[in-house]
Amino acid sequence: MTDTDLDAVYTHLCNTLTSLGETNAALYLARLSLLAIDRLGDVDVATTLIDAAAVEFHPSEH
Amino acid sequence: MSIAFQPYPFEAKTYAPATPMLRDGIDTKHHNVAIVGGGPVGLTLALGLATHGIASVLIEADASVCSGSRAICISRRSLEIIERIGALDGFLKTGLPWTGGRSFYRDTEVLHFTMPQDADQKLPPMINLAQYHIEQFLLDAAEKRADLIDIRWQTRVTGLVARDDGATLQCHTPDGDYALNADWVVACDGGRSTIRELTGLPLQGTSYEGRYVIVDIKLESDRPTERLAYFDPSSNPGSTVLVHKQPHNVWRIDYQLRDGEDAEAATRPENVIPRVKSLLDMMGERGDWAPIWITIYKANALTLERYRHGRILFSGDAAHLVPIFGVRGANSGIDDADNLAWKLAFVIEGLAADALLDTYSDERVYATHENLSYGTKSTEFMAPPSFAFELMRKAVLGLAVRHEHVRSLINPRQSSAISYRESSLNVADVDPFAAGPKPGAVLPEMPLTILADGAARAGHLTDLVKPRFTVLYFTQNGTVPAELLALEVSLQAQGLPFAVLPVCAQRPSAPTGEYAWDHDGRLFDRYGARVGTLYLIRPDGHVLGRWLTGSAASVANALLHCLSS
Numbered sequence: 001m002t003d004t005d006l007d008a009v010y011t012h013l014c015n016t017l018t019s020l021g022e023t024n025a026a027l028y029l030a031r032l033s034l035l036a037i038d039r040l041g042d043v044d045v046a047t048t049l050i051d052a053a054a055v056e057f058h059p060s061e062h
Numbered sequence: 063m064s065i066a067f068q069p070y071p072f073e074a075k076t077y078a079p080a081t082p083m084l085r086d087g088i089d090t091k092h093h094n095v096a097i098v099g100g101g102p103v104g105l106t107l108a109l110g111l112a113t114h115g116i117a118s119v120l121i122e123a124d125a126s127v128c129s130g131s132r133a134i135c136i137s138r139r140s141l142e143i144i145e146r147i148g149a150l151d152g153f154l155k156t157g158l159p160w161t162g163g164r165s166f167y168r169d170t171e172v173l174h175f176t177m178p179q180d181a182d183q184k185l186p187p188m189i190n191l192a193q194y195h196i197e198q199f200l201l202d203a204a205e206k207r208a209d210l211i212d213i214r215w216q217t218r219v220t221g222l223v224a225r226d227d228g229a230t231l232q233c234h235t236p237d238g239d240y241a242l243n244a245d246w247v248v249a250c251d252g253g254r255s256t257i258r259e260l261t262g263l264p265l266q267g268t269s270y271e272g273r274y275v276i277v278d279i280k281l282e283s284d285r286p287t288e289r290l291a292y293f294d295p296s297s298n299p300g301s302t303v304l305v306h307k308q309p310h311n312v313w314r315i316d317y318q319l320r321d322g323e324d325a326e327a328a329t330r331p332e333n334v335i336p337r338v339k340s341l342l343d344m345m346g347e348r349g350d351w352a353p354i355w356i357t358i359y360k361a362n363a364l365t366l367e368r369y370r371h372g373r374i375l376f377s378g379d380a381a382h383l384v385p386i387f388g389v390r391g392a393n394s395g396i397d398d399a400d401n402l403a404w405k406l407a408f409v410i411e412g413l414a415a416d417a418l419l420d421t422y423s424d425e426r427v428y429a430t431h432e433n434l435s436y437g438t439k440s441t442e443f444m445a446p447p448s449f450a451f452e453l454m455r456k457a458v459l460g461l462a463v464r465h466e467h468v469r470s471l472i473n474p475r476q477s478s479a480i481s482y483r484e485s486s487l488n489v490a491d492v493d494p495f496a497a498g499p500k501p502g503a504v505l506p507e508m509p510l511t512i513l514a515d516g517a518a519r520a521g522h523l524t525d526l527v528k529p530r531f532t533v534l535y536f537t538q539n540g541t542v543p544a545e546l547l548a549l550e551v552s553l554q555a556q557g558l559p560f561a562v563l564p565v566c567a568q569r570p571s572a573p574t575g576e577y578a579w580d581h582d583g584r585l586f587d588r589y590g591a592r593v594g595t596l597y598l599i600r601p602d603g604h605v606l607g608r609w610l611t612g613s614a615a616s617v618a619n620a621l622l623h624c625l626s627s
Binding site for chain 1: 439442448449450451453454460461463464465467470471473
C-alpha cells in the first residue's frame with residue numbers, strides 16, 4: 001500500500017466512524033477487527049497483532 | 063502581571079499615495095494589466111509580467127509592506143519562480159533553510175520526516191522568513207523595474223465595472239478618488255478580496271471548526287531550523303503545538319484551542335503567556351523571550367469554481383483558501399502568478415489566443431484541488447474535525463514508535479510542485495520514455511555545466527528556464543538539426559520568445575553560442591534521453607511535450623496547439 005493509499009483508507013475509516021457516532025465507535029471497531037482477523041487467516045499473525053495493539057496502550061487521562 | 067510586547071525586528075518604509083494625471087477624473091494612462099493587491103502574489107505577477115516586457119499597475123491599499131504573522135514558509139518551487147523573476151538574493155540571504163521536521167507524542171519523538179533534498183539540488187526544499195521579508199524582497203526587485211511596474215500605494219479599489227474588452231476600477235486615496243481603465247484586472251487582494259466581493263462570486267468548500275492561536279515571540283535560541291509538532295505535550299495537554307524558527311530570533315508558535323474555548327479570551331496576553339512559557343520550559347529553552355504578536359487562525363478549504371471571469375482573473379487567496387498545515391497558501395499563490403504571467407503576456411502581445419487564459423483557470427483550479435486534498439489530510443490530523451479523527455489519531459501516535467508503517471499518516475505532506483497531468487495544453491507522450499518528467503510536470507533538478515561563448519560555469523537545469531519556450535535538444539557534441547535552427551529563426555522573427563538549447567553528452571567545442579553540458583552523464587539518464595531527444599518547456603518550467611526523436615514539425619505543432627484556440 002502506498003502512502004497515498006493508506007491516506008485514503010484511513011480517511012474513509014474516520015469518515016465511516018464519524019457517521020456511526022461516538023456511542024457506536026467501540027462496537028464498530030470491534031467488528032472491523034474481527035473482519036480483519038478473518039481476512040488475515042493466520043493465527044500467529046493475528047495473535048501478534050492482538051498483543052502489539054495492547055503494548056504501550058495509553059488510556060485517556062484528559 | 064505586566065507583559066511587555068516587543069516589536070518585530072523590521073522597519074517598513076511607508077509610501078505616500080500618488081494620484082496619476084487625470085482627465086475627467088480618469089487616469090489618462092492606458093493600462094494593459096491592473097493588479098489589485100501588492101502582497102506576495104501581486105508582486106510576483108507584476109515581476110513575471112515585467113520579465114515578458116509587459117507593464118502593469120499594482121494597486122495596494124496599505125502604505126507599506128505587511129506586518130504581523132502570515133506566510134512564513136517558502137518552498138523550493140516558489141524559490142525557482144522567485145529566481146526567474148530576479149528577486150532571489152534577499153530570500154537566500156535572510157531566509158532560514160530547512161530540510162525536515164520532528165513530531166512528538168507526549169514526550170516521545172514519533173516521526174522524523176525529511177523533504178526531498180540531495181546534492182543535485184540548487185535550492186533548499188524550504189526556507190523560513192516572515193511575510194514582511196517576502197514582500198520586501200519582491201518589492202526591492204519591483205522597484206528596479208519601475209519602468210514597467212507602477213505601484214499605487216494607499217489606493218483602495220471601491221468599485222468595478224467589467225466589460226467584454228476590459229474593466230474600470232474606482233480607486234480611493236486619502237488625496238481623492240479617481241477611475242482607472244485596464245484591459246485585464248487580476249485580483250491578488252487576499253482572503254477578504256474586494257474584487258471577489260464586488261463580483262459576488264462565491265467560494266465553495268469547507269471551513270474547519272478547529273482554531274489555532276498564533277503567537278510570534280522574540281527568543282534567542284540556537285535550536286536548528288526544522289518544523290516541530292507536539293501532540294498532547296505535557297506543557298499543553300490535549301493540545302497540538304507547532305513551532306517554526308524565523309530569521310532574527312523571531313519564533314512562531316501555533317497551538318490548538320480546545321472545543322468551546324472562547325477565542326477572544328484565548329488571545330488575551332494573560333492567557334497566552336503561560337502556555338508559551340510552559341512550552342518553552344518543556345523544550346528546554348532558557349533564553350529571555352517576549353511576545354510580539356498574537357492572533358487566531360481557522361483553517362479553510364475553499365475555492366472559486368473558476369479563476370477567470372472574462373477580463374477579471376483571480377490569484378492567490380483571492381481565488382482559494384487552503385489550510386496552513388502543509389504550507390500551500392502563499393506557495394500556491396506564487397505558482398498561480400507564475401502560470402498566469404506568461405499566458406497573460408502572450409495574449410497581450412497577440413502571440414496567443416484569448417482561450418489560453420482559460421487554461422490558467424483549468425490548471426490552477428486543478429492545482430488547488432491537489433493542494434486541498436493534501437492540505438485537508440494534514441488538517442484532519444492537526445485539527446481533528448470529529449471524535450473519530452481524534453480517536454484514530456491517538457491510535458496512530460501511540461503505535462508510531464514501534465510501527466513505522468503508520469508514520470506516514472503523521473507527515474504534514476508539505477507543499478510540492480504540482481504536475482498538470484490533465485492539462486489540455488499537454489502533448490501526450492507517443493514515445494516510450496523510460497524516465498524523465500511527463501508532459502505537465504516540472505523539471506527535476508540536475509547539475510550541469512553551462513557554456514556561453516566558450517566560457518564555462520557550473521549551473522543547474524532550472525537555470526535554462528526563461529521567459530520563453532525552450533527546446534532542450536539532447537545532442538552528442540552540440541550539433542542541432544538544421545530544421546530546428548530554422549524553426550528558431552522563424553519563430554523569433556515572428557516575435558515568439560523561443561530558443562533551442564543543446565544539452566550535450568560531450569563538452570562542446572564551439573566558440574560561440576549557448577550550450578548545456580551533462581558533465582557527469584546522469585542528466586541524459588534522468589530524462590530518459592538519447593541523442594535526438596527533445597523536451598519542449600513552457601516559460602513556467604512545465605513540460606509541454608517530449609519526443610525520443612524530436613522534429614521541428616512536432617515542436618511547431620505543439621506550439622500551435624498551445625497558442626491558438
